[in-house]
Amino acid sequence: MKINFLFLAAIVLSLGTTFNRAALAQSPTNTIAPNSNAQEIEKTNNIKKLFEITGVKNISRQIITQLLNDFKPDYPQVPQKFWDNFANEIKSDDIVNEIIPIYNKYFSNEENKQLLTFYQTPVGQKTITVLPQLYQESYDVGKRYGTAAAQRALKKLEAEGYIRPSQ
Numbered sequence: 001m002k003i004n005f006l007f008l009a010a011i012v013l014s015l016g017t018t019f020n021r022a023a024l025a026q027s028p029t030n031t032i033a034p035n036s037n038a039q040e041i042e043k044t045n046n047i048k049k050l051f052e053i054t055g056v057k058n059i060s061r062q063i064i065t066q067l068l069n070d071f072k073p074d075y076p077q078v079p080q081k082f083w084d085n086f087a088n089e090i091k092s093d094d095i096v097n098e099i100i101p102i103y104n105k106y107f108s109n110e111e112n113k114q115l116l117t118f119y120q121t122p123v124g125q126k127t128i129t130v131l132p133q134l135y136q137e138s139y140d141v142g143k144r145y146g147t148a149a150a151q152r153a154l155k156k157l158e159a160e161g162y163i164r165p166s167q
Helices: 002-020 038-054 056-074 080-089 092-106 109-119 122-159
Strands: none
Touching: 038 056, 038 092, 038 109, 038 122, 056 080, 056 092, 056 122, 109 122
């Protein structure tokens, strides 16, 4: 069950950042090779601006907090201080820096500029505002669906004799 949680956590983090089309830009550092040309630098900076506008860093932090809150009941003996310290060790910037090359791979600089333009429109701003709620509600649906599917799979495995009936 704990491995399923970690797998789900990885999926949720990747979905949250992928659908959001956003993340860093707080740091002026460049994440591409020093010998890159001006166009590559501009493209990376546009990705960072996109991430900043859409708040991926904050959303990543919210997702991490939610996942840890879901994980805590499995370990009631662990004090809150441990969870707080562990949460503080997780750095949203690290996740964001890992995502920049993915955006670089799938979006041209022109497309990044179009996304920047979109997220500055009223509907783009609304999208940014409602995405956390959409993610939370989608996460809840996915969790319920996944739990129900796992229970159905176990019943089928039992019925077909692949595993012993649970007690």
